[in-house]
Amino acid sequence: MIERFNANMLGMSLMAIAFLIFTGVSFALLITYKILKKYSDIGDSSCDIKEYSRTGIRYNRTVDNAPAIEKSFLFADYGVDPYAEKKHNVPEVLLKNAENDINKFVK
Amino acid sequence: MAVLCSNCAGKLIFNPASQKLECANCGAGFRPEDVSDINADIHSKYYDTRVYTCSHCGAEVVTSDTESSTFCVYCGNPAIVFSRVSKEYRPDGIIPFKITKQQALDKIKSKFVNNPIVPKEIAGSFKPENMRGIYVPYWVINADYQEADWISGTVKRGKSSETRYYSRSGEVKFKNVPIDGSRILNDDVSLRLEPFYLEDSKEFDEDYLNGFYSNTSDMDFMDLRESASKRCHKLYAEEVVKSIPRNVNSVRIRDSIYWADIQDDPIYMMFPVWFLTFKYNGKPYTILVNGQTGKVTGTLPWLKKRVWGIAIATFILVIAFIIGMFFVINSGAAAIVTFMWTCGVSALLCTSVVSFTVGFRGLRRILKNLRLAQSEAIFNYVKRRQS
Numbered sequence: 001m002i003e004r005f006n007a008n009m010l011g012m013s014l015m016a017i018a019f020l021i022f023t024g025v026s027f028a029l030l031i032t033y034k035i036l037k038k039y040s041d042i043g044d045s046s047c048d049i050k051e052y053s054r055t056g057i058r059y060n061r062t063v064d065n066a067p068a069i070e071k072s073f074l075f076a077d078y079g080v081d082p083y084a085e086k087k088h089n090v091p092e093v094l095l096k097n098a099e100n101d102i103n104k105f106v107k
Numbered sequence: 108m109a110v111l112c113s114n115c116a117g118k119l120i121f122n123p124a125s126q127k128l129e130c131a132n133c134g135a136g137f138r139p140e141d142v143s144d145i146n147a148d149i150h151s152k153y154y155d156t157r158v159y160t161c162s163h164c165g166a167e168v169v170t171s172d173t174e175s176s177t178f179c180v181y182c183g184n185p186a187i188v189f190s191r192v193s194k195e196y197r198p199d200g201i202i203p204f205k206i207t208k209q210q211a212l213d214k215i216k217s218k219f220v221n222n223p224i225v226p227k228e229i230a231g232s233f234k235p236e237n238m239r240g241i242y243v244p245y246w247v248i249n250a251d252y253q254e255a256d257w258i259s260g261t262v263k264r265g266k267s268s269e270t271r272y273y274s275r276s277g278e279v280k281f282k283n284v285p286i287d288g289s290r291i292l293n294d295d296v297s298l299r300l301e302p303f304y305l306e307d308s309k310e311f312d313e314d315y316l317n318g319f320y321s322n323t324s325d326m327d328f329m330d331l332r333e334s335a336s337k338r339c340h341k342l343y344a345e346e347v348v349k350s351i352p353r354n355v356n357s358v359r360i361r362d363s364i365y366w367a368d369i370q371d372d373p374i375y376m377m378f379p380v381w382f383l384t385f386k387y388n389g390k391p392y393t394i395l396v397n398g399q400t401g402k403v404t405g406t407l408p409w410l411k412k413r414v415w416g417i418a419i420a421t422f423i424l425v426i427a428f429i430i431g432m433f434f435v436i437n438s439g440a441a442a443i444v445t446f447m448w449t450c451g452v453s454a455l456l457c458t459s460v461v462s463f464t465v466g467f468r469g470l471r472r473i474l475k476n477l478r479l480a481q482s483e484a485i486f487n488y489v490k491r492r493q494s
Contacts, residue, residue, distance in 0.1 A: 019456070020429060024422040026459040029466030031421040032414060033473065039224045041473045042394070043299050043404030049346040051302065052284045057346055061255075063274040064352065070274045071257045075364055078255035078276055083368035090328045092152070093196040093375060098327035 113137075120318035123204035123379075123398070128314055139203075139314040153194040154313045156321065160190040166291050168241075168320050195323045196375070200308045201242065203315045204379040204398040208238050211381040211396040214403050224409040224417075232385030239384075240398060242316060242377035243297065244288035244324040246331055247305065249372070250281045252339045254365040256347055260355035271355065275347055279339070281367075285378070286334045288324030294334060296479050298341075299404040300397045303378050307399060311377065321377060328369075336367040390481050406473065406480035429455070 049056060061077075063070055112119055117132030119142065127136040159168045167190065206214075216233055219225060255276040261268045283305055287297035309315070326334070344360055351358050379398025384391060387408045394405035436448060 019452070020426050022463070023429060023455055023459045024425045026463035026466065027425045028418045028421040029470060030462040031466075032418045033466045033469035035224065035417060036409065036414065036473050037469060039222045040407045040409045041476050042218050042407065043402055047342050047345050049279065049342045052281050052342060053279050054282065055280060057277040057279050057343065057350075059275065059277040059350070061274060061276040062350065064271075066272045066274040068272070070272070071362070074255050074257060074274050074276065075362070078253065078364050078366075081366050082253060083251070083366055086368060088328070088369070089371045091373060091375065093324055094326070094328045094331060096196070097325055098329075100325075101327060 113142075118317070119314070121203065121315050122318075123207045126203065126205075128317060139309075139312050142314055152197055154197050156193050156195050156316075156323075158190045158193045168322070198244065198311045198375040198377050200374060201311045201315050201377040202303060202305070202308045202379055202399050204240055204319065205307070206379075206381065206396065206398050206401045208235055208240065208381065210401065211398070212238055212383070214396055214401050215383055215394055218403055218407070222407070224413050225407045226387065226410050229385060229387050229408065232387075233383065237383055237385055239382050240319040241380050241382055242319055242321040243292060243380050244322055245297075245303075245376045245378045246286045246288050246324070246335075247374040247376050248281070248284050248286055248331070248335055249370040250284065250335055250339060251278065251368045251370070252281055252336075252343065252365065253278045254340065254343050254347070254363060256344075256360050257362040258348065258351060258358060259361050260351055260358040262355055268356070272361075273351055273355075275350060277343075277347070279343060281339055281342070284335065284338060284342075285376070286331060286338055288326055288331070288375070289322050290325050290330070291322070293479055294337070295475075296395065296404070298338075300378075300380060300395055300402065303397070303399055308376065315377075319379075324375065331373065332367065332369055335369055336365060339367050340365045392480050394480065406477040408477075 061074065111117065112130035112133060112135055114135050115130060115133045117130045119128040119130055119137065121127075121139065122129045122136075125136055126138075128139055128142055129136045160166075161168070212233060212235060216230075219230060219233065253276070256274075258273040258275060259270055260273065261270055263269075285301065285303055287294055289297075340363070343365070344363070348358050348360065381396040381398055383394040383396070383405075386392070390408070392405070392408060394403065394407070396403050432451065436451070
């Protein structure tokens with residue numbers, strides 16, 4: 001009985017210690033991150049689609065609480081590049097850079 | 108190449124404060140569009156530049172001939188040598204520098220004042236001689252874009268939570284998205300410099316380059332398409348998660364497929380950036396300032412002992428607080444003790460999990476940014492591309 005009591009106590013103590021360490025480390029990580037972000041890491045990037053698109057996203061498919069099989073259908077429908085066949089008028093600079101790359105590779 | 112003063116034949120340098128070309132000898136000022144270089148052919152597809160090569164990182168730095176390069180702006184190494192006179196493709200447009208060297212330096216210094224974790228000795232590095240203004244090549248694109256996403260999130264159901272999946276697909280027409288056209292400058296670094304406002308852009312005139320360096324685009328169409336796809340995906344991904352119902356927590360994009368199609372008229376532009384390079388503990392650092400808006404980006408070195416001290420002190424304080432709470436709560440009646448312990452431990456555990464996730468991810472991002480600021484990353488990037 002005493003042995004069981006001791007084993008329970010040991011288990012509880014270990015759990016308490018693990019909990020204390022985890023909580024301490026978590027808060028230490030958070031505070032360190034906040035301080036480094038404020039004083040060392042300057043100039044965050046923020047993205048907003050509205051800066052570069054007037055219309056925003058036009059959704060073709062919005063399925064909430066989707067069954068797992070839906071993923072296969074989704075990626076089967078969108079897995080092929082819709083623009084693959086399109087020909088482009090590529091600016092001369094970009095063509096020249098591609099030529100330079102090929103020349104470097106050949107050398 | 109260099110335009111000379113019509114009064115005294117001195118060299119003209121572009122002054123961002125007055126937006127004029129100013130003569131260092133007689134002080135006369137001229138608007139760039141009023142000055143003509145007899146050697147320049149404005150109808151030509153090319154313009155002349157001087158190219159310097161860094162023997163340390165292999166980067167090429169292009170200048171007009173009014174300023175000779177003394178050290179590499181990418182890695183800070185002084186082993187930079189004149190390589191050749193080169194004809195470069197004339198960009199379609201340019202955003203001239205609006206922020207002067209001193210203003211850029213003051214903005215960096217303001218981040219340093221009252222900063223408890225940055226070593227004081229680096230203040231000596233914040234000197235005008237360590238600053239270089241570079242016109243960085245950008246492509247401004249319009250693109251049709253399609254993306255399909257498989258998104259997960261958790262919904263509370265009573266005491267437990269349930270993972271749900273959301274299927275989304277859509278398309279966007281992007282307009283005037285700036286894409287960094289240089290392989291040397293990391294895309295993550297250039298992204299942090301944004302926004303640039305195209306309203307200030309002018310038709311390209313090499314007179315704006317006087318007194319500054321410039322870099323030319325070294326990417327091909329496939330590179331541009333890849334960079335554009337990643338950039339558009341970043342913009343799209345931030346928006347698509349907003350379409351998930353508000354009661355869903357821990358929303359995460361699990362899988363995506365995306366395709367971008369660049370329209371036929373990408374515009375080749377030069378955008379202004381101030382680079383401050385310095386060394387601390389043998390490691391190079393680069394801080395950048397947007398030459399149009401004055402936005403400062405980069406990661407300053409920090410005092411490791413002080414940061415470790417803060418982390419350890421927080422750790423000890425949190426443990427002391429919990430132990431203290433243990434004794435305070437245990438002094439109450441047994442029923443209250445049990446109730447408070449259940450609530451307290453649950454709340455602390457939840458907060459700890461959130462703190463751990465936010466702190467761990469945030470620190471990982473800061474360390475990544477630090478590696479980008481230390482220009483060895485750019486060095487490796489160049490080497491990787493070269494190989």
